Amino acid sequence: MRVTVPAWGLVRVREGEPDLLSAFADVRAQMVLRGTGVVVWEDNEDVTNPERLPLEAFTKDREFTRHELTEVLERAGQRLASELLYARGAGR
């Protein structure tokens, strides 16, 4: 399984006073047969944390920001796993 993370960080998800941001990760996965290199499954997922907070919440607390950024990667892993299982059910 090849997993890549082309983009990862914070994204503005709601306009307002103040704007609200969430941690996000764009991830790509490929399941490749060893030897032949044939790709048997691939998926791209945009993953966004449900928490929406002002920029200040992230800039003021580095530990919290680290936690949010780590959590969104974990969420991305779960999302990929969920879609892999779902696709396998269809024989894809």
Add this chain to the structure above:
Amino acid sequence: MRHAAFAILLVLSAFLTSGCRSGSSGLDVRYPEAGANRAMLAFVAPRRIEVSAVTDRRMDMSRIGYKPKSRANIVTARPVTDIVREALAVELNTNGHTVVADTRDAVLVAAVEEFWLDVVVGYSTTQYVGKVAIALAVADGRSGDTLVTRRYVGIKRRQADADTESAWREVMDAALARTMHDLATDPEVVAALGRVPSTGPPR
């Protein structure tokens, strides 16, 4: 006078409870049967499952978002509770179970906690973030005992060039589909359904 007041009240309440139809036809958000697969939910022998009426627990039940410039409401063509109930039925049917109203093995009790679309206008593109959050309980059909409670949050983020209704709908469709896929691959729900004995005739 009282009749007129009653009529106005009736119209207003119908308008509010629908949670939609504010001057436009509304978004036809749905979970298409063609997009559903047999997944881990199909590992359980077929069950007769009642999907009880879905509760609306959203903070704002009158809309699912608003247009960034005009701030006009974005609404769905059907109540979000109907959209979610239909999606649950599609997922269960696709996985070999039968959605029933009586003689049930299990009951799904669901509530819509969020069903929201954010539109963020950038310099050259517009970003859409759709979010669907569903609380779900699986109960034993005979005893009524709750076997498991779960919460699914589906979020879809997409950049598009123009602010179009098709982009809104696609984002909300994808967010809803993610909640259904998470449900269909949830080992705790699969285990809970596996624990309830089947009451119906073999299919």
